[in-house]
Structure formats: structure tokens, C-alpha cells
Amino acid sequence: METLSNLESFVRSAESSSFSAAARRLALTPAAVSRNVAQLERNLGVRLFQRSTRGLKLTEAGERFLATVGAGLDTIQGAIADLTTRAGQPAGSLKLNAPHRFGCEYLLPLMPAFIERYPAVQPDWHFDNRQVDLIKGGFDAAVGGGFELRPGLVARELAPLHVVVVATRQFLRGRPLPATPADLREFDSVAMRSVFSGRVIERTLRHASGRSELAETRVRMTVNDPEAVLRGVLMHLGIGLLAMPDVVDRLESGALVRVLPDWHQDLGAISLYFTSQKLLPAKTRALVDFVTEQFRAQGLAQRFSAA
Incomplete structure (x- = not known):
């Protein structure tokens, strides 16, 4: 009969394709996880992983074995977690x-x-x-x-995760307020650059009526952090498109105002x-x-x- 530690080391290594990642999750050393998997392979008489410098890849036998034991391991660990929860305080x-x-x-x-x-x-x-x-x-x-x-x-x-257009009153002073996202092209902005693609993030805003429109601005400065966008907007450098949690306190205090208050982008939750x-x-x-x-x-x- 295989030990729970051998099976758990195998399943977590398969999920992450890494002995090191599995070790962090199991609070073991990578060497211990590797030994557990190797012992399981010896006991079963089959190779479960192809090992390389790029990581782990399940063999055909490993894939079949994972499909068989994965759900069972979850059930056993769920029972153990339930007993632990009932036995004492979270720790x-x-x-x-x-x-x-x-x-x-x-x-x-x-x-x-x-x-x-x-x-x-x-x-x-x-x-x-x-x-x-x-x-x-x-x-x-x-x-x-x-x-x-x-x-x-x-x-x-x-x-909810909603993105809105904001600016300072000082920046907006003397300017005609935009009526639609298309009007934003007349305004400088502090734009957000994606940390993944390096491109300026485009925002499509939706009106309360359901109509959608791309927000186009004159990019005055780009940054790759929402806190930096907020700081730039507060320095009156331009408008900014930011998530409500980043600006709600400034909107409530009056430091910022919403531009196009009937429009926002819904990014889910x-x-x-x-x-x-x-x-x-x-x-x-x-x-x-x-x-x-x-x-x-x-x-x-x-x-x-x-x-």
C-alpha cells in the first residue's frame, strides 16, 4: 500500500510540473518530494515523469495514474482537513x-x-x-x-471591478466637458501600460443605456502601475482611467471628479x-x-x- 506522502508528492508535482513548486505547497524540500516520487515509481514499476532541465512532463502511464488517484487524494485530504478544522483553531x-x-x-x-x-x-x-x-x-x-x-x-x-474616467477640477477648468468617450481625444491623459504586452491599455466604456464606445485620449505620459496613474492625475497632468477602488476615496473627498459619469468599463469582479x-x-x-x-x-x- 502506497503512503499518502508519496501519492501527494506525485499529484502536486503533476499539477505544477515542478518538484520545487510541489515542495513549497507541501512544506517539504524539493529533494524529499523527488524521493517520494521516485519511491512511488519503484513500487509501481513504471516511470511517471519525464524529467528535464525545463521541468516535469507526465508519461502516458503517469497521466493515467493521475486521472485515477487525483480525485481520491482530494477526498482523503478533504476528510483530514475537516477533522483538523473541527479539532482546533486555524493555524x-x-x-x-x-x-x-x-x-x-x-x-x-x-x-x-x-x-x-x-x-x-x-x-x-x-x-x-x-x-x-x-x-x-x-x-x-x-x-x-x-x-x-x-x-x-x-x-x-x-x-464589482469598474473602471471610470477621472480628473482634477483644476485640470478640467476652462475646458468644455466631454459628452461621449470619443470627445476624450481632445484631452491629455496619464495612460496605463500593460506589464505583459508593454502596450497602452485600451478601454471600452459602456453607457448606462448599454451603448459601448472606445475611449481615445491624447497620451501625455505612460506608466505601468495604477498608483502612478493616480499620482499623475492628481498632479493635473491629464485625465486617467482607473478602477473604482483606486479612486473612490478621492472622489468622495472631492480631490477628483468623474468625467463622463454615465460611462464606465465593467471588468467583472x-x-x-x-x-x-x-x-x-x-x-x-x-x-x-x-x-x-x-x-x-x-x-x-x-x-x-x-x-
């Missing part, structure tokens, strides 16, 4: 990812109350505006918008992403429930809506 290091400004503005302020409620959990935050691979990166959860839901991942929606609920550790479940509860109590979904 351990909780590795999390979030966009920099959103995380600092809306998630970090929740941590004192979270830590007070779950003193045995140690949040380990990583701030990055790019999408991360939860499994390869060894993350327990991530917060963001527009993430691709890969197999084995689920999401808990927190708030800001969500908490985590691995399959069957395998959800108590610490991750605690975070998901706590953050969802706090967003609801603070009315952040309504506050972030541009509709």
Missing part, C-alpha cells in the same frame, strides 16, 4: 497575494481584527499587480480581478481566489469567510460600483 503561515494599492488600502486594515480572532494564523502578504499562479507560487489565496479560473481553483466574489474547497485548510477558510464578512459589513461592493 500556520497563510501566504497571500494582492495588488499593491488595493491590498494596502482595503486588506491590511482588516488584519488586526483577523489576527485577534485567529492568533495562531500568520498572514504572509505578497503585493504584486500581476496575476500569480497559486499552485506554482505556493499561495493559499489571492485577491484580484480577471483571474483565469484554472482547474482546481474557485473564487469568492467581493465587489474583484474576487478571492483559492484552491478547491474540498482541500481548503482551516486557515484559508477563516480568511475567506472573514474578508467576505468585512466587505459586506463595510458595504464595499456598493461603494466600488460605478453604475
